[in-house]
Amino acid sequence: MNTPICLKSDGGKLEISLPALSQMLKFRQNRCWKSEAGGVLMGRYIRESLDVVIDDVTIPMRGDRRKRFNFFRDRDRHQRAINQAWQESDGTTHYLGEWHTHPEKVPIPSPSDRANWNRHLQQDIFSGDTLFFIIVGTESIGIWEGHLKNPIHILIGEFNYSHFNTR
Amino acid sequence: MANIQTQMQQFHEAIKLKRFEENKTLREKRDIVLERLKSGLNKLFGSETPPSYEYFNQGSYEMGTGIKPLDSDYDIDVGLHFNISKEDYPDPVEIKKWVYDSLENHTKKVEIRRPCVTVFYQKEGEPIYHVDLAIYVNGNNDTMYLAKGHRESAKEHQIWEEADPHGLSDLIKNRFEDSEDAKQFRRTIRYLKRWKDIKFSSDGHAAPIGIGITVAAYEWFILKSSITDSFSSKKEYDDLEALGCFVRAMICRFQPKCVEGTWYDRLAVQLPVVPHSDLFEKMGDCQMTSFKEKLEKLSEAIQEAQEKVDPIEACKLLQEQFGDDFPIPSPSSTGKKRSPAIISSSSSA
Numbered sequence: 001m002n003t004p005i006c007l008k009s010d011g012g013k014l015e016i017s018l019p020a021l022s023q024m025l026k027f028r029q030n031r032c033w034k035s036e037a038g039g040v041l042m043g044r045y046i047r048e049s050l051d052v053v054i055d056d057v058t059i060p061m062r063g064d065r066r067k068r069f070n071f072f073r074d075r076d077r078h079q080r081a082i083n084q085a086w087q088e089s090d091g092t093t094h095y096l097g098e099w100h101t102h103p104e105k106v107p108i109p110s111p112s113d114r115a116n117w118n119r120h121l122q123q124d125i126f127s128g129d130t131l132f133f134i135i136v137g138t139e140s141i142g143i144w145e146g147h148l149k150n151p152i153h154i155l156i157g158e159f160n161y162s163h164f165n166t167r
Numbered sequence: 168m169a170n171i172q173t174q175m176q177q178f179h180e181a182i183k184l185k186r187f188e189e190n191k192t193l194r195e196k197r198d199i200v201l202e203r204l205k206s207g208l209n210k211l212f213g214s215e216t217p218p219s220y221e222y223f224n225q226g227s228y229e230m231g232t233g234i235k236p237l238d239s240d241y242d243i244d245v246g247l248h249f250n251i252s253k254e255d256y257p258d259p260v261e262i263k264k265w266v267y268d269s270l271e272n273h274t275k276k277v278e279i280r281r282p283c284v285t286v287f288y289q290k291e292g293e294p295i296y297h298v299d300l301a302i303y304v305n306g307n308n309d310t311m312y313l314a315k316g317h318r319e320s321a322k323e324h325q326i327w328e329e330a331d332p333h334g335l336s337d338l339i340k341n342r343f344e345d346s347e348d349a350k351q352f353r354r355t356i357r358y359l360k361r362w363k364d365i366k367f368s369s370d371g372h373a374a375p376i377g378i379g380i381t382v383a384a385y386e387w388f389i390l391k392s393s394i395t396d397s398f399s400s401k402k403e404y405d406d407l408e409a410l411g412c413f414v415r416a417m418i419c420r421f422q423p424k425c426v427e428g429t430w431y432d433r434l435a436v437q438l439p440v441v442p443h444s445d446l447f448e449k450m451g452d453c454q455m456t457s458f459k460e461k462l463e464k465l466s467e468a469i470q471e472a473q474e475k476v477d478p479i480e481a482c483k484l485l486q487e488q489f490g491d492d493f494p495i496p497s498p499s500s501t502g503k504k505r506s507p508a509i510i511s512s513s514s515s516a
Contacts, residue, residue: 005476015476038515044502046478048170053477055498073513082508092502100515112516120511127505 002164006143006157012050014132014143014156017043020054021141021164027059029068029103030138036071038064038100040078041132042085042093054132056085057099071100095124097132097146107137109144109153117153121146169478171485174494175406179354181492182361184233184241193228193296197243200270200286200298204247207269217265220249225301225332230339232356232381237364237490241296246332248303248311253327259314260325262302279317281324303330310441331440338439339385348390351404356384358410358489365490366461372449375458379446383436387416407485411469418462426452432459464488477501 006014027037039058063074085093129148143157208217226244227233276287283299302314316325343349367374391409392402421432431452435445475481486493
């Protein structure tokens with residue numbers, strides 16, 4: 001199975017690991033009763049490179065509110081997961097951004113998604129100056145890069161799910 | 168592309184055997200055999216003086232391309248150069264018998280083999296090392312001849328074969344002038360030799376011989392490094408790229424050959440000194456086909472590993488090819504340390 005690899009704006013690469021990807025795909029809204037889901041992205045800034053690997057994601061937890069067309073993620077439990085991963089990895093597993101699902105084939109961020117991403121870029125405290133945002137559609141996944149000093153999020157990867165089953 | 172030069176070098180440290188003179192244990196074993204040979208020859212010749220000889224190290228230890236064996240059966244390659252002429256001793260097996268008779272009963276098993284006399288050492292029934300003594304005599308004009316054949320061989324296989332063991336060692340040792348470049352050359356040979364030990368049965372001629380791999384590298388290996396600091400001209404070596412290029416260079420030199428209506432691809436690697444023989448000639452056609460297929464799988468695995476972003480995933484692919492001595496780094500050793508993050512709540516639609 002191929003893992004998605006995207007080219008970042010700084011020339012480095014972003015890879016979504018298999019465990020992180022399959023965790024997100026479980027929440028695909030491919031049935032009308034499935035509500036939106038989401039969580040945070042966690043992973044490594046690879047040494048001696050500009051590369052980033054998303055190793056793990058959090059999934060909806062108690063305190064989150066899930067609806068067909070929106071998702072509210074509570075802060076505390078996801079923050080605890082981030083702290084735990086950071087501690088257990090000796091300070092090498094980091095918060096890298098967030099993900100959520102959309103009930104559409106090819107996901108497009110809504111204006112409120114973009115506003116929410118900008119809020120994260122401004123309000124969250126994180127290392128580096130970029131965050132990644134993933135939307136899981138019913139047939140493909142989209143990956144955007146957001147920059148602290150640039151309100152426009154760049155689409156850096158879009159993968160149809162058939163891409164992952166070629167091997 | 169994942170940078171796994173650190174893991175490549177760790178792997179090399181795990182598999183490499185130091186040069187003979189740096190390896191005390193093996194040197195001591197060699198010296199015991201040589202002592203025994205000296206007293207054995209004296210006894211054998213009685214009141215006469217046995218012919219004088221010099222010994223020298225040969226083989227992979229001498230060339231700096233030795234690797235640790237998987238089964239812990241170390242081999243020690245020693246050349247014995249007798250100061251006699253092949254014209255006076257037309258039968259090579261006679262000289263081999265001198266050596267055999269001198270060493271017989273030294274260990275449980277001493278054997279005259281086609282290219283050498285071998286002394287086997289065992290510990291609790293398991294082989295722990297063996298000493299291969301290759302026997303040379305003089306020809307005309309500084310040439311050396313190797314004693315080939317064993318007692319039961321047909322007469323046409325009991326021959327003096329011209330050889331140049333010193334010339335071969337020198338060519339390999341002096342292939343690259345720069346000592347760091349030479350190290351990448353030797354590392355690449357060692358990587359492929361360990362791959363061979365992992366992927367091929369050691370029975371018969373199933374596996375390509377080590378010296379064949381070494382000479383193939385002598386011919387086709389290309390250095391892969393980049394200058395990272397133009398001021399100090401410090402080089403950064405990329406062993407995985409060098410290995411991948413070398414493997415592809417070998418694959419593309421296989422030549423089709425027709426045997427009884429069936430086509431086989433064969434790789435010939437010619438010894439760069441006399442007798443200029445093909446070092447892979449003993450491999451059967453099917454063994455050759457399997458050699459090529461395995462090289463192709465290795466080449467694919469290397470390319471796939473190079474495409475990986477995560478060094479852990481790249482190393483997992485390579486461990487399948489090179490065995491458990493190839494290290495897989497821990498996640499925390501591959502990630503940069505940074506301060507913890509604080510997030511806000513989130514609302515998406």
